[in-house]
Amino acid sequence: MNFDFSPELTAFRALVRKFVRDEVEPRANQIEEDNAIPEELVTMCKDMSLFGISIPEEYGGLGLDMVGKCGIIEELAKTHNGFTTLLSCHAGIGSMGIVEFGNAAQKAYYLPKMATGEYIGAFALTEPSAGSNAANLKTTAVRDGDSYVLNGAKHYITNALDAQVFTVMTVTDPSKGAKGITSFIVERGTPGFDIGAAEKKLGLRGSHSAELFFDNVRIPVENRLGPEGEGYINALKILANGRASMAARCLGSSEKLLELSMFHANERKQFDTEIFNFQAIQHMLANMAMEIETLRSFTYRVAWMVDQQQRVVKEAAMVKLYGSEVYNRVADTALQIHGGIGYMKDFPIERFFRDARITRIYEGTSEIQRNIIASELERDYKRKEVRL
Numbered sequence: 001m002n003f004d005f006s007p008e009l010t011a012f013r014a015l016v017r018k019f020v021r022d023e024v025e026p027r028a029n030q031i032e033e034d035n036a037i038p039e040e041l042v043t044m045c046k047d048m049s050l051f052g053i054s055i056p057e058e059y060g061g062l063g064l065d066m067v068g069k070c071g072i073i074e075e076l077a078k079t080h081n082g083f084t085t086l087l088s089c090h091a092g093i094g095s096m097g098i099v100e101f102g103n104a105a106q107k108a109y110y111l112p113k114m115a116t117g118e119y120i121g122a123f124a125l126t127e128p129s130a131g132s133n134a135a136n137l138k139t140t141a142v143r144d145g146d147s148y149v150l151n152g153a154k155h156y157i158t159n160a161l162d163a164q165v166f167t168v169m170t171v172t173d174p175s176k177g178a179k180g181i182t183s184f185i186v187e188r189g190t191p192g193f194d195i196g197a198a199e200k201k202l203g204l205r206g207s208h209s210a211e212l213f214f215d216n217v218r219i220p221v222e223n224r225l226g227p228e229g230e231g232y233i234n235a236l237k238i239l240a241n242g243r244a245s246m247a248a249r250c251l252g253s254s255e256k257l258l259e260l261s262m263f264h265a266n267e268r269k270q271f272d273t274e275i276f277n278f279q280a281i282q283h284m285l286a287n288m289a290m291e292i293e294t295l296r297s298f299t300y301r302v303a304w305m306v307d308q309q310q311r312v313v314k315e316a317a318m319v320k321l322y323g324s325e326v327y328n329r330v331a332d333t334a335l336q337i338h339g340g341i342g343y344m345k346d347f348p349i350e351r352f353f354r355d356a357r358i359t360r361i362y363e364g365t366s367e368i369q370r371n372i373i374a375s376e377l378e379r380d381y382k383r384k385e386v387r388l
Contacts, residue, residue, distance in 0.1 A: 003300040009068050016075040019048065025348075028080040031206040032351065035198070037083055042117065045087060050076075051117035054091040054099060059111035066241070066306040070248035070299060077252025081355035082206030088249055089158045089207075090114070092242040093363070094121025097167040097183060101226040101234050106185060110165060122163035124154040124186075124212055125235055132368050135178040135232060139214060141170035148172070148184065148224065150192075150217040158362070160195055160210035164188045168212075169235055172228050183231035185223045192217040203354035239363060241306050243316040246363055247299040247323035250356075254295065254327050257334040257352055258288050264338050275337075284333050291326045298322060314376035321369035324359035331356040 005013065027038055045051060053069050055061020064072065069091065076084045095114050098106055098121075113119035130136040139152025150170055157166075166186045173180030186193060196211035226234055262285065265276035275281050302319045305312045331353045335342040342349035360366045 001301060001304050003067060003304060005068070005071055009064070009071055013071055013075050015048070016050070016072055017078075019044065020075060020079045024079040024083055028083075028348065028351070029346070031080050031082055032345070035205045035208075037086055037206045041083065042086075046117040049115070050087055051090060051120070052115035054095055055111050055115040056099065059107060059115055061111065061115035066244055066303040067300060070245055070303045073245050073248040074252040074255075074299075077249040078256040080206065081249075081253060081352070082204045084249060084252075085158060085204055085207035086120070086162060088245060089123070090117075090121045090163075092245050093123035093238055094159060094163065094167070096238050096242065097123070097225055097234065098165075098185065100238065101183075101230075102185075105222065106225070110185065114165070119164040120159055120162050122157055122159040122166045123238070124157050124166050124168040126156050127152070127154055132365055134235070135181065137169060137171050137181060139168070139170045140174075141172050141182060141184060141219070143172070143221075144218075146221050147218045148221065150184070150186070150214040150219060152214050154212040156199065156209050156362075157212055158207060158209050160212060161198055161208035166212070167225060168214075169231050176229065178232040179229050181232035181235075182228045183225040183234060184219050185225055186214075186217065186219060190217055190219070201358075203351070203356075203358060240313050240316040243320035243363065244299060244303040244306055244312075246359070247295065247302070247319040250323035250327035250359055251292065251295050251299050253352055253356070254288070254292050254330040257330050257349070258285070258292060260349065261285060261288065261334045261337045264341075281337060284337055288330050288333055291329065295319075295323055295326045314373055314380075317364070317369040317372040317376070320364060321366055321373070324356075324366065327359055328356045 023044060024041060027041060031037060049062055052061030053064045053072055055063065057063035073088050076087060098110050102110070110119065114121055125134060127138055129138055139150065139154065141148040141150050150168070152170070154168070164187060168184050168186045169181055170184060171180055172182040192215040194213040194215070196213065198208045198210050201209065265281050265285065266274050268275045298319050302312055302315045305315060335349050335353050338347070338349050341347055344350060
């Protein structure tokens with residue numbers, strides 16, 4: 001396994017790192033206050049081709065593999081997590097359905113627009129009755145001639161207010177359970193398709209989640225994404241392969257928290273010495289660094305496995321679970337090291353602390369990841385001859 005970045009990707013990472021430091025971070029408090037990503041930042045992202053990191057080169061994107069994409073997301077995650085979510089959701093679950101399962105016509109029409117950021121993508125699976133139980137969908141799609149008619153609702157859909165194109169999971173045959181789920185490409189502005197107001201959330205300011213409503217929304221057969229009945233299995237593939245990029249987000253944010261904590265520990269004085277000189281602080285920093293390095297190796301190993309087209313169901317669940325828990329522990333420790341100042345909204349520690357919490361919930365809760373891991377362990381056990 002070789003996780004080394006190419007010279008071209010190394011240079012691009014350096015460019016993204018500078019962009020994060022010079023352009024995004026100075027606007028972080030503005031994003032918090034306005035609950036919006038400044039348009040000039042979105043334009044800069046378009047100019048840097050950041051919306052195209054997952055889109056193949058033949059459609060105008062950068063065509064990065066999973067290792068390369070994780071390398072970029074790691075850098076983006078060192079700043080405002082709401083800003084990072086806009087890009088990472090688009091580059092991950094928002095676009096990968098069309099990249100992986102779209103037909104030639106769908107790819108030719110949508111992917112060039114998604115590569116430039118003209119179209120931002122979103123993924124609509126979650127419903128009031130279908131969260132962790134993702135197969136329990138109620139949104140229906142009924143065939144009517146050359147169209148399907150969609151009815152139902154989705155909620156907590158990331159990028160809902162910003163997206164122009166949605167990958168929507170529906171039930172086409174209720175009698176078949178998960179095998180009766182089919183996905184569709186739905187564009188903003190389609191008659192009968194409405195988007196609710198932005199949800200008020202604990203964190204991820206600037207990243208907008210909202211409800212989607214489908215009232216006799218007529219979608220042409222040409223917008224069906226893959227064959228009927230394969231939507232659920234395709235959704236699971238998208239989510240599994242994307243969990244490495246979620247771990248990369250947790251990695252980048254954790255690295256930034258360690259950097260901020262090291263700076264504070266060497267600047268803050270108590271009892272006539274820098275607090276770094278206290279063994280309790282040193283042990284906190286050492287534990288943070290140890291977990292971050294472990295997460296780094298694990299993240300890029302799973303990303304490499306994705307690029308090798310290996311089955312990563314178990315490993316992807318593990319790295320998403322571990323990454324989210326490392327990020328939450330690192331955020332908690334960083335706040336403790338900073339003390340009172342870490343609790344203040346004028347400083348980034350408080351923001352990272354709030355933003356970390358959602359990583360244990362969305363794109364599969366920690367409990368669901370453990371269920372997946374246990375299921376895969378049982379699968380592996382039964383495939384082997386075990387003799388005691």
